[in-house]
Amino acid sequence: MNQADIYHVGLAERSYDIHLQAGCLENIGAVTRKLFPSAERCMVVSNDIVAPLYLDVVEKSLATAGWKVFKHILPDGEHFKTVDTWSAIMDALMDSRLSRNEPIIALGGGVVGDMTGFAASCYRRGIPFVQVPTTLLAQVDSSVGGKTAVSHPHGKNMIGAFYQPRLVWIDSNVLKTLEPKQLRAGLAEVIKYGAIWDREFFNFIEDKAENLLSLDEAAINKVIVESCRYKAEIVMQDETEQGARALLNLGHTFGHAIEAMTHYTAYLHGEGVAIGMRMAARLSEMRGDAPQGTEAAMVKALIALELPIAPPTFTATEWLDAMGHDKKNIGSRIRYVLLKGIGQGFIAEDVGNDEIVSLIESFKDIT
């Protein structure tokens, strides 16, 4: 097997490692046995797309390491990220009688990880959980940092907890079975790190777009490693998003609105974020925060990654209403992550509704 890259997320008693290694999936049994020496049982939560591909390997590895394994399979898709689906996980946990020291393992993408993490945080007021992310988006973003949630009909990820995993176990080999659309959606979150902090990384991703889309091992491993490093650093600085961590929401206020207005069926999360980053870039230019050309640079990179760039057509009122419920607001004001240029994100607290209306209108004719 390849060399492992390991990042430590240092959060006092909530610290954990991110372990990246091609082919490591089959070692999940051994590592969890070592991490939870006194536990007997565990539960693997996956979905009906991932389970047929990888649950066998995981289950075998766990059984070999002496685990009694319970399983719970979710329906795939963002629109199943609901209180009802979470409640069914809770029922399965109750039936399994898992104890406080026995772990739950999330095998899947961001939706599986977010819901499993929230279930782990609630069952017996918290049991250990392990992230085994199988999509690029989950590997570079959602599996690290402890944001767990389900959505409410009135807002995405509005019900959840900050609850850190005890381990993030990333096998880049599993990306080989990932739908190209899902791979591209993950790359939206990767280029986001570049857009916020690192113009060089942004350029690297654009330059290597073809290699990334064809899963060239060196390129894909570099972006996973760098992304996890960024994510781990920011989570250590600001675990519960009181400040700097909010920058990671670049494109997300618009993106969540896009997902909500289209009922979580038309766009993947990463696709919404891609369009949202383009909108944030334009807004930054319109306000004079970013130099001209910022939106063009963003658009060029997103096109190279074969991501969507055109906001869906809704009225300004519909946009504002959909964004009003975004949970990063302070008071009644909406906070936006904007750019001072590619590689430099910042939080704007003073964006007026009229500016959003102008932005939405500006997309009417020329997209």
Place this chain on the structure above:
Amino acid sequence: MNQADIYHVGLAERSYDIHLQAGCLENIGAVTRKLFPSAERCMVVSNDIVAPLYLDVVEKSLATAGWKVFKHILPDGEHFKTVDTWSAIMDALMDSRLSRNEPIIALGGGVVGDMTGFAASCYRRGIPFVQVPTTLLAQVDSSVGGKTAVSHPHGKNMIGAFYQPRLVWIDSNVLKTLEPKQLRAGLAEVIKYGAIWDREFFNFIEDKAENLLSLDEAAINKVIVESCRYKAEIVMQDETEQGARALLNLGHTFGHAIEAMTHYTAYLHGEGVAIGMRMAARLSEMRGDAPQGTEAAMVKALIALELPIAPPTFTATEWLDAMGHDKKNIGSRIRYVLLKGIGQGFIAEDVGNDEIVSLIESFKDIT
């Protein structure tokens, strides 16, 4: 107004004060305004017993201090402590569009506090919450320490979070409208502190039983103050119940089983705990952990407080099954809080099912 007693629960960034003062209910507006200077809106959650009595005072006080107040009223009773009731609080929070820095206030007993706290912990991954406990049980126990939860059909308080309030605001005057049955149930949790740690306090409660039952101000204030002091100390030592805090579960493994087997309708929580403490005392004697007379001393005190002492009739299998889901288990073993005598609790990890069977059988003839 009387002098205030204030205890500080020191938990780093999760620290807060317990404020005890007869008549302080009408100052809830001023204190929350000071605590959350940048917030505009808040939500008060209460139930249909407490709201008609005290919601007006609270609402007026909040409005006077400049708060925009949302309200949500729950049905009263332990059997409404469900995912569905919690989900309705989440809907109300979504409708209110409360922001991350805007607080939710629990006005009621333990059920209201536990559910409101759990809702606060989940909404937008956590908003501030304030406990205004209106039952003795909530004032001396459940409002302090951050244990929040709802119940699952298969086990009490199985779904929840450790989530500390930002303030506990206790007005002992409200006990004047409390049903005598509820007052007695609260005294069960008070005498528990004595049984675990302090024989002198135990004796004081027994001696003053009549004064306490008639709400003599000096006596009742002393027990609230002492109980909050015990609770605050143990929470500071062991916030998430990894060790010493588990002692507070004296009588709770049996008590939860009693509540569950009777579907949360026949016994108040404190009544279940009273019977459970008596059972724990007998088990301690049977095992030779406690000297003879321990159970008799417990029974005498419980009778003085007019609390029930007779376990309901169920088979040993029913008891074991009902206790199997109690969330304080490690692995498949059930942990019991037992006594080395009145004033000295300890955790027993080695209680066999056969001992429980003998205990249950011993209650068959002589109760």
